[in-house]
Amino acid sequence: xxxxxxxxxxxxxxxxxxxxxxxxxxxxxxxxxxxxxxxxxxxxxxxxxxxxxxxxxxxxxxxxxxxxxxxxxxxxxxxxxxxxxxxxxxxxxxxxxxxxxxxxxxxxxxxxxxxxxxxxxxxxxxxxxxxxxxxxxxxxxxxxxxxxxxxxxxxxxxxxxxxxxxxxxxxxxxxxxxxxxxxxxxxxxxxxxxxxxxxxxxxxxxxxxxxxxxxxxxxxxxxxxxxxxxxxxxxxxxxxxxxxxxxxxxxxxxxxxxxxxxxxxxxxxxxxxxxxxxxxxxxxxxxxxxxxxxxxxxxxxxxxxxxxxxxxxxxxxxxxxxxxxxxxxxxxxxxxxxxxxxxxxxxxxxxxxxxxxxxxxxxxxxxxxxxxxxxxxxxxxxxxxxxxxxxxxxxxxxxxxxxxxxxxxxxxxxxxxxxxxxxxxxxxxxxxxxxxxxxxxxxxxxxxxxxxxxxxxxxxxxxxxxxxxxxxxxxxxxxxxxxxxxxxxxxxxxxxxxxxxxxxxxxxxxxxxxxxxxxxxxxxxxxxxxxxxxxxxxxxxxxxxxxxxxxxxxxxxxxxxxxx
Numbered sequence: 001x002x003x004x005x006x007x008x009x010x011x012x013x014x015x016x017x018x019x020x021x022x023x024x025x026x027x028x029x030x031x032x033x034x035x036x037x038x039x040x041x042x043x044x045x046x047x048x049x050x051x052x053x054x055x056x057x058x059x060x061x062x063x064x065x066x067x068x069x070x071x072x073x074x075x076x077x078x079x080x081x082x083x084x085x086x087x088x089x090x091x092x093x094x095x096x097x098x099x100x101x102x103x104x105x106x107x108x109x110x111x112x113x114x115x116x117x118x119x120x121x122x123x124x125x126x127x128x129x130x131x132x133x134x135x136x137x138x139x140x141x142x143x144x145x146x147x148x149x150x151x152x153x154x155x156x157x158x159x160x161x162x163x164x165x166x167x168x169x170x171x172x173x174x175x176x177x178x179x180x181x182x183x184x185x186x187x188x189x190x191x192x193x194x195x196x197x198x199x200x201x202x203x204x205x206x207x208x209x210x211x212x213x214x215x216x217x218x219x220x221x222x223x224x225x226x227x228x229x230x231x232x233x234x235x236x237x238x239x240x241x242x243x244x245x246x247x248x249x250x251x252x253x254x255x256x257x258x259x260x261x262x263x264x265x266x267x268x269x270x271x272x273x274x275x276x277x278x279x280x281x282x283x284x285x286x287x288x289x290x291x292x293x294x295x296x297x298x299x300x301x302x303x304x305x306x307x308x309x310x311x312x313x314x315x316x317x318x319x320x321x322x323x324x325x326x327x328x329x330x331x332x333x334x335x336x337x338x339x340x341x342x343x344x345x346x347x348x349x350x351x352x353x354x355x356x357x358x359x360x361x362x363x364x365x366x367x368x369x370x371x372x373x374x375x376x377x378x379x380x381x382x383x384x385x386x387x388x389x390x391x392x393x394x395x396x397x398x399x400x401x402x403x404x405x406x407x408x409x410x411x412x413x414x415x416x417x418x419x420x421x422x423x424x425x426x427x428x429x430x431x432x433x434x435x436x437x438x439x440x441x442x443x444x445x446x447x448x449x450x451x452x453x454x455x456x457x458x459x460x461x462x463x464x465x466x467x468x469x470x471x472x473x474x475x476x477x478x479x480x481x482x483x484x485x486x487x488x489x490x491x492x493x494x495x496x497x498x499x500x501x502x503x504x505x506x507x508x509x510x511x512x513x514x515x516x517x518x519x520x521x522x523x524x525x526x527x528x529x530x531x532x533x534x535x536x537x538x539x540x541x542x543x544x545x546x547x548x549x550x551x552x553x554x555x556x557x558x559x560x561x562x563x564x
Contacts, residue, residue: 002247003209012209013240015233020467022058022408023204023232025197027190031059034188036066039127039159044148044183046161049168050190053233056163059190060131063161065468070123076130083143084108090128109147116150116157127159134164138176145180192230195222200530201235208410212528215243219256227263234267241266353427353464356456360435364450370434370470373422376448377436380420380552381472397472405537406470411458414469415440416528417538418545418553423447424468425461432466439555446555473541474551483535487512495520495535501547 003011012021024032035046050056067073074093081089087108091098096115102108119126128144130136136144150157162168166189172181193201199221206215216224220242228234239254241262246254367373371387378385378393383400390396394404414421414437426432438453439446445458478490488511499506499519507515517533525531527542535543544551 002243005247006215006243006252007211008206009210011240012205012211013236013243015236020408020410021205021208022062022467023201024058024062024407025055025193025201027193027197028055028059028062031056031188031190032062032066034186035059035063035161037186039067039071039125039161044156044159044185045180046159047168047172047184047187048161048163048190049166049187051192051231052165053231054190054192055232056190057131058232060129060163065466067127068125071125071127072119074126074128076128077132079130079132079136079140081140082137083140086140086143087112094126105143112147113150116147120157125159126157127161129161129163131163132165133162134166134168134171136171138171138174141171141177141180145183148183192228193225193232193235194230195225196532198225198228198230198235199532201232202239203530205236207413207528210412212412214253214525216254216259217256220254220259223256223259223263227259227267237266238263354430356460356464357425357427357430357433360447360449360452360454361433362452364452366430367434367450368432370422370424372450373434373436373448374470376450377420377422377472380436380438401475401477402472403475403537404470405473405541406468408467409469410467411440411445413528415554417471417541419471419473419541420552420554421469421471424466425464426466427464437554473537474544474548476540479540483512484533485512485514485517492516495543498543498547502543 003009031048035048039046048056048059064073072094074090076086076089076093079086084103084105087105088098088102091108091111094115096111098108098111116126144160147158148156148160171177172184202216202221202224206212216239224235224238224242228238238259242254242259245258245262246252249258251258374393375385375387378397381400381402383397385393385396397404421437422434423437424432424434433449436448437445438448440458443457444455445461446453446455476491476494478494483491483495492512495512495516496506496509499516507513507519509516520535520539521531521533523542524533524539527539529538529542545553
């Protein structure tokens with residue numbers, strides 16, 4: 001309903017998972033690192049817990065994206081099963097055939113044991129991932145533990161990831177599960193977002209949806225964080241309702257009052273009842289009136305209460321009717337948008353992603369891992385990178401004072417960063433593959449796939465680009481962490497020198513002070529970044545765009561290069 005009003009391409013705060021809107025905070029990255037570490041250790045249980053809506057599913061999706069090709073995964077979403085049902089579900093997930101009428105626990109155990117032994121002989125790793133694991137019974141958990149008894153001297157045949165709410169920790173603390181608890185090799189509790197992360201989260205989702213200007217005021221961001229307690233799912237629900245409220249009031253910025261009203265509507269308003277003094281105390285303080293005066297007073301109070309109740313009822317009725325009307329209009333508009341989106345997707349489907357993918361590669365070998373794309377990308381930096389000899393790329397580039405940046409984003413943000421970048425594509429029959437984006441404008445993209453260079457309407461890439469990217473950036477001398485208030489030394493000197501190159505002069509200071517922070521915040525705001533005054537990797541890239549000559553950038557617009 002409000003997309004056109006705010007200039008959005010789509011609803012930025014839908015609660016359905018969309019990899020383009022993936023926001024990995026430091027907490028989410030730490031959680032993912034713990035899971036990957038646990039899997040890499042070669043056995044045992046890995047535990048991820050967090051309150052409802054904190055982003056556990058987001059971390060799981062990232063983990064699934066990064067699982068190596070030699071991993072066979074059984075992913076169970078509904079763990080309210082008995083031991084036999086769980087074993088049967090594992091067989092279904094792993095493609096193990098069995099009699100559908102089978103109800104013997106021993107038969108399923110033997111089937112899974114044979115599968116694990118054969119997979120280990122083939123060099124394959126088997127992972128069981130169970131979501132909402134707090135719903136598992138003690139008996140089922142013990143049966144799962146027994147499956148991990150299969151092992152060599154170095155690793156176990158089955159690795160298990162348990163994901164659940166905090167109650168899962170209480171479940172595993174039970175005495176009868178102490179053997180399982182001792183086998184947990186990595187655990188992480190995912191906490192809600194901080195206020196700074198909430199601000200970055202809002203701006204990230206708005207940017208992907210097509211808007212870079214501030215939509216929420218500073219106070220409204222604080223109100224969203226306060227009411228949601230930093231839980232991403234609640235942030236989405238409150239923000240969506242708040243933008244609808246701002247739209248209904250023709251306000252192009254969402255105020256804290258609108259947020260508060262939205263939070264009360266979606267979370268429920270708490271009304272405190274006035275305390276009533278005891279009859280004895282009241283009568284002791286009351287004037288000595290006649291019965292007629294008391295009767296008159298009672299009548300006035302009754303009439304006032306009736307009038308107030310009638311007014312409240314009418315107000316609530318009108319409010320309910322308005323909300324129902326708004327909901328109906330929103331549903332109708334969403335249906336219209338869905339139909340338009342389906343029509344657009346149908347049109348894009350005609351572009352035949354499979355044919356496109358084959359045209360990209362011609363007769364070349366496909367770059368499934370991204371190593372060839374990395375080789376081509378680093379060649380633009382003047383660096384020779386030889387896959388499988390130079391080592392892992394993100395470690396290799398540190399020898400050249402470069403760092404990796406990777407994640408999920410949209411076209412607009414790639415334009416702002418202005419760096420050639422590796423992109424990950426995926427289509428039905430052809431699977432995943434990587435290519436290098438070398439030029440970009442509002443309509444076209446120029447990419448390199450191996451030795452083949454193509455220019456294409458970027459709308460045709462939307463159905464096959466996963467949103468995942470990887471690029472390299474030049475790290476300032478002495479910068480270990482983000483540059484913030486109180487910073488000194490060579491990283492501050494780099495920042496002051498950069499400000500002087502951009503502005504013609506810079507503040508005279510020996511430490512990162514409020515004046516420097518004001519400049520950084522203004523620069524970030526103009527660059528479409530999170531305006532937090534902290535100089536991180538993306539702020540460094542934007543500054544380098546204006547101050548450094550020998551770094552590769554996206555080329556001239558494709559149409560100026562002779563594109564279509």
